[in-house]
Amino acid sequence: MKRKQMLYLVLSGALYFAAWTQAEPQQARVKDIASIEGIRDNQLVGYGLVVGLRGSGDSQQTVFPAQTLISALQKMGVTVPLSGGTQSAQSAQNMQIRNMAAVFVVATMPPFSRSGSKIDITVSSAGDARSLEGGVLLMTPLYGPDGQIYAQAQGALVLGGYTVAAAGNVRQLNHPTTARIPSGALVERAVPFELNQLKTVDVVLNDADFHTSERMAAAINKALGTPRAHAIDSRQVEIEPKPEEDRAALLDAVEAVEVDVSPRARVVVNERTGTVVIGGMVRLQPVSILHGGLVVNVVSEPMVSQPNPFGQGTTEVVNKTTVEAQDKPVNRIDLKQGATVEDLVQELQRTGAGARDVISILQAMKQAGALEADLEVL
Structure with missing residues (x-):
């Protein structure tokens, strides 16, 4: 036996629905x-440096990238000249390097990953760098929740956007401060699991x-x-x-x-974007809905008040306030016994209800017990 299930969407003030037919049961x-x-992914995180930028790295106000560079150079046997003050603070202030950026590196290690396996990584700027375009991530250890190193990351960054600035004009596409490196990390230690x-x-x-x-x-x-x-x-x-x-x-x-499986009847509402998703398993009880609105506009218009000729008063600027009220007609929706979500959608389309109106109606129906579904508000 076949049955028709409906998925209804209310998106940005417009009401849509799609239908498909599938076998019973699902x-x-x-x-x-x-x-x-026990078989699960493992989250990894690390802190490192991206170099090779074209003047779009962290500014001098961001001190920790320079401190990281000083530490890395000292480990490689490079001595950084000092000019008084403490070693880390004064040296970081004297360094004028715009071709590097401090970044956080995150990755997900799949279950049963072995030493030498490659995983993808995501690199995000931690300072005030404008773009990571053209950068190369230096070797960065990736740590697990237990503080142990499980992978090492390094490689050239791949961006999904860009930013260009000239003569005060800026053109930006997507987020140039976040990049990915496919297969950019090598697993050094496997998570023990037999x-x-x-x-x-x-x-x-x-x-x-x-x-x-x-x-x-x-x-x-x-x-x-x-x-x-x-x-x-x-x-x-x-x-x-x-x-x-x-x-x-x-x-x-x-x-x-x-x-x-029997999917749970659910209505998902996103009040920030005005999106409503109504599953086809949602059932409705008989209900009568009255929906209207009162619109009040308060307009304040500045006007100049002048004294009478040869009067003793002074010219003043006063506000003229006008209050307008408009009561919209009430729309009525009657849902009889056995009404479906399709009936509700058609009635909402007939009344011209917007996304915000639909959200208010669904919340009121849930409180009245006429909506047999879980109402999830995002």
Whole structure:
């Protein structure tokens, strides 16, 4: 049996909707709706220097890039001449270098990364550099949450934008102070994790749901041929491997299992941009909506008040204030028993409601209990 699901969008004051047809029930692979506990990415961060810029680096007011350069030169056996004062502060003030910039480097190390594996990195300016175009990142250690070095980053930067300034005119595209280096870091240390040492394999759902977790456990048991999976709660399904079973082969079989899923009815509202997304699983209860608006404009116009001829007064500037009020007609929407989101969208289009109006109506319907869905406000 086929059914039609609707996805409705209210974007920048205009109302749109798209429809597609799919089989009942909806199915998804385990790998698409869940992850394996313990198999995860690892975040890395580091601080380094980008050199080779064309006068678009950090200014003299940013002291720490020069301090970093002094430290790097001293490690290479280069002596920086001093001119009194403390070594770090006075030397940093005397250095006039606009071709370098201090940056933070971030990367995500995938699970099971080994020594020598290459990963992509993102480089972002930490000072007041105008652009990183043409720069080269010097060797930068990348640290994990435990403070250990897991990778080393170095290479030429690739920008997705630029900035050009001449005679006071500036032309900029995207963000020239953030760049990427594909395969710019080499993994030096692997995160210790032994897959075959797992006593149990735990599958964790991306969205907690008891119905989905129970159906997932049943589908995994059917695929494996033995009742080894059971739902712990609304998010976790535990699988008991056999003593000598290959864990990689088990996970391959588990991730390929298709599960019947029932997406949660949800309405997502972004009040900053005026965007509303309404899923097709949303149900409505009978409700009557009255929506109108009162517009009040207060206009203040300066005027010159002069005294009568031969009078004793002086010329003064006074404000003439005019208040205008306009009460818009009330729009009425009636949703009967069995009304769908499509009915609501059509009625909103008929009344000419804008994005802000739709957001207010949806919030009021949720408070009245007429909207059977999770209302998420971003």
